[in-house]
Amino acid sequence: MSNPSADPMVMTSRRDGVLVITLNRPHVRNAIDQGLADAVDTALTTLDNDPGLEVGILTGTGGHFCSGMDLKAFPTEGVPRVADRGLAGLTRAHRAKPLIAAVEGAAVAGGFELALACDLITAADTAFFALPEVTRGLVASEGGAIRLPRRLPHHLAMEMLLTASPLPASDAACHGLVNQLTGEGKALDAAFALAARVQANSPHAIRATRQVVNATRGLDDDAAFTVQDPITAPVFGTAIATEGVRAFCEKRTPDWTA
Structure with a gap:
């Protein structure tokens, strides 16, 4: 010991x-x-x-x-x-x-x-x-x-x-x-x-996903979407999101640092 x-x-x-x-x-x-x-x-x-x-x-x-x-x-x-x-x-x-x-x-x-x-x-x-x-x-x-x-x-x-x-x-x-x-x-x-x-996944998307899960626990659907949307909306406009979609279409591994 x-x-x-x-x-x-x-x-x-x-x-x-x-x-x-x-x-x-x-x-x-x-x-x-x-x-x-x-x-x-x-x-x-x-x-x-x-x-x-x-x-x-x-x-x-x-x-x-x-x-x-x-x-x-x-x-x-x-x-x-x-x-x-x-x-x-x-x-x-x-x-x-x-x-x-x-x-x-x-x-x-x-x-x-x-x-x-x-x-x-x-x-x-x-x-x-x-x-x-x-x-x-x-x-x-x-x-x-x-x-x-x-x-x-x-x-x-x-x-x-x-x-x-x-x-x-x-x-x-x-x-x-x-x-x-x-x-x-x-x-x-x-x-x-x-x-x-x-x-293997986007760190930005992971962070936002965790935030949504924790912030909406116990809320009804309407309240949950109200809390979720300001968290997730900025993710969709990022270069990271564009890279993820492009990588999928091009059948390659995303470069999350791009």
Whole structure:
């Protein structure tokens, strides 16, 4: 086991326009204290602000994704939020670029809420998800109680929230909560492959699409179109859109930097 005081709480690496953000507190299954929360927030800011980065991947060391809030730190630190961006600077943040959760082992409590805040999820078939907050006198208040009922059948989500029942990754995949199920140790590889599929498309169109999805959630159609149109209208008049259409007609790969 590595010395927890000697290693960075969060490690980052870059590969082909992808920023990998790795939670690195394996001795506590990557539980989130304020130090780790601040480090994740810094990494996410780098992802959004660096024009050389297109997609982020969030994962963990030691065979686990994240066990949630560090309960030993809770009495003195409280919930490890960052400003108005929520748990670890993610669960309430308005991010500009796609983020993929690559889940091995446990993604529970706040760890599951981090995954739910991501755009896409890959998971090993040995991974599992859970929201055990009620067993500790707490509430899944960083997106669990809000997002989970939108992603799963209502009664299954309520069972997880009210009884703390875990959900195996294989079952999560059956219900569409996981984009790609992999063998153990392969979730990160699958996340890179998924990132490459995202990167093949226009960054401007991806950004606008994410913005529409997030801005129109919960609205009726009329209200949603009213919110959507100012976001999408500028996209259609860009040189990027012209390049995409021309490349399709010419049966070639678009040059999104043109």
